[in-house]
Structure formats: C-alpha cells, structure tokens
Amino acid sequence: MQKNVRRVVAASALALPLTLGAAGIASAESYHDTSTSASSEGVTTSSTSADSGTGSDGASFDQNDSTAGPDGAGSDRTHATTGGNGNGGGYEQGSEWAGPEGATSDHTSATIGDNGSSDSQDTGSQHGVLSGALGVPGL
Incomplete structure (x- = not known):
C-alpha cells in the first residue's frame, strides 16, 4: 500500500512539469535554432526555423546546413510552406558538394497552387566534369 502511495506521488510530481511544458510547446508560434562550430x-x-502562421498566414519550415573542410565544401537545405487558409504550398530540397574529386548538386521541388493543381520537379543529381568523367556517383 505504501509503495502505491509513493508511486502516485512520484507520478504526480513528474506529470505537472511535463503537462505545463507540453502546453508551452503547443502554443509556440515560431521556433528558431542556429549553431556554428x-x-x-x-x-x-546549422539553422532550423519553423513558423506556425497565424490567421490567414501560412506555416513554414526551413532547415539549412553548411560544411567546409579539407575534403571540400557543401550545403543542404529544405524548405516547406503552406499557403494561407490551407491554399497552396510547396516543398523544396537541394544540396551541393564540391571537393578534390569533383562536384555534385541535387534539387527537388513541388508546389500546390491555390486551385489545388500541383507541379513538381526532380532534377536529380548533376555532376561536375571531373566527377562525371571519373564515374563517381553521388560525389
């Protein structure tokens, strides 16, 4: 019996902060985080941002990463958005990399118009002259 009372007290003590924390997260309208090393x-x-949009504004999400070092430099990005009042929206993802062995890039995008029509594009990988000649896929 005493073990049950301790468990209930411990669970209650943990539940209150978690409940208050979850309520704060649910009401957040935007989030931004950036780090550099x-x-x-x-x-x-690296940077990440999200905006839930208010009223007729659309929501958005952005993620960007960049790296440069002795083996080369590259970047990767993702962007997604919804139109206001649920109309339209889009998605885009792309990356680039260049190094001693060559270069590559990739881009994918899709959009949805206000009338519900859609358009998408996937350009696939694009290799630099050196990486294409060497037959190095996905460099």
Missing part, C-alpha cells in the same frame, strides 16, 4: 578540421553551421 569551427575547428582545425573545418566549419559547420
């Missing part, structure tokens, strides 16, 4: 091996940056 540098060392003798290179530099890396």
